[in-house]
């Protein structure tokens with residue numbers, strides 16, 4: 001046998017013994033995280049989206065007034081003062097000639113308002129016959145003169161005995177039902193003094 005072969009096989013044998021020795025003596029501990037060799041981007045610091053920006057954060061600070069995508073802010077508080085302010089500031093996006101909106105509004109009224117405000121709008125809904133304080137007529141001067149925005153605020157936040165309907169009636173349906181009430185009011189006014 002040549003001398004070179006002896007050296008090669010000898011060192012391979014030593015290497016084999018070292019590997020077997022490592023397998024036997026270096027026991028893996030599965031209760032602990034192993035060492036990462038160059039973990040790269042395996043784990044990164046998680047930033048909460050929309051969290052207040054601090055020095056050292058990634059990305060630029062949020063522009064003041066930034067809102068979550070898809071969320072429409074409603075800058076009013078559930079107070080009578082803000083109801084009046086909503087009346088001054090908000091206008092209905094629904095044209096009173098929009099037939100589809102009026103039909104949708106009629107359906108929303110029947111489902112969501114009629115139990116209290118009644119099929120006649122006079123405040124004689126079924127639940128008032130079970131002791132719930134009856135709401136005022138929607139054809140009384142107060143409701144006739146009330147601004148759309150204030151009504152929208154009332155449906156959104158409620159008022160005294162009327163609960164908030166914000167979670168049941170979507171924003172567009174609130175305007176639809178108010179358009180329906182407006183057209184109903186003007187029909188009643190044309191008919192005469194039904195208040």
Ligand code: HEC
Pocket residue numbers: 108109112113114115116117133134135136137138140142143151154155159160161162163165169177178
């Ligand atoms: C649980 C019963 C109830 C339901 C449902 C309800 N309301 Fe009312 N609503 C009331 C009561 C009670 C009042 C009177 C609140 C008060 O004392 O100021 C009222 C008042 C109002 C007023 C103000 C009237 C005024 O002259 O002051 C409007 C406008 C109104 N409701 C619209 C609606 C609309 C639109 C819906 C349906 C989307 C609806 N309400 C559903 C009970 C209800």
